Amino acid sequence: MTxxxxxxxxxxxxxxxxxxxxxxxxxxxTIRLSEELDQLINQYYKEFKNNTKK
Numbered sequence: 001m002t003x004x005x006x007x008x009x010x011x012x013x014x015x016x017x018x019x020x021x022x023x024x025x026x027x028x029x030t031i032r033l034s035e036e037l038d039q040l041i042n043q044y045y046k047e048f049k050n051n052t053k054k
Contacts, residue, residue: 002051005044012037 016033023029 002044002047005040005047009037009040009044012040 012033016030016037019027019030019033
């Protein structure tokens with residue numbers, strides 16, 4: 001799951017950068033992508049934390 005999650009995070013990051021360069025940082029689409037990336041980062045850290053406890 002972690003590799004797929006990292007791949008998805010990178011794709012969203014690239015999409016967000018592209019969107020921000022075309023539409024601006026305060027555009028609703030850019031903000032939505034940023035929020036999605038935040039959720040994926042939080043999910044990654046939860047998984048990372050759980051895997052290090054084992």
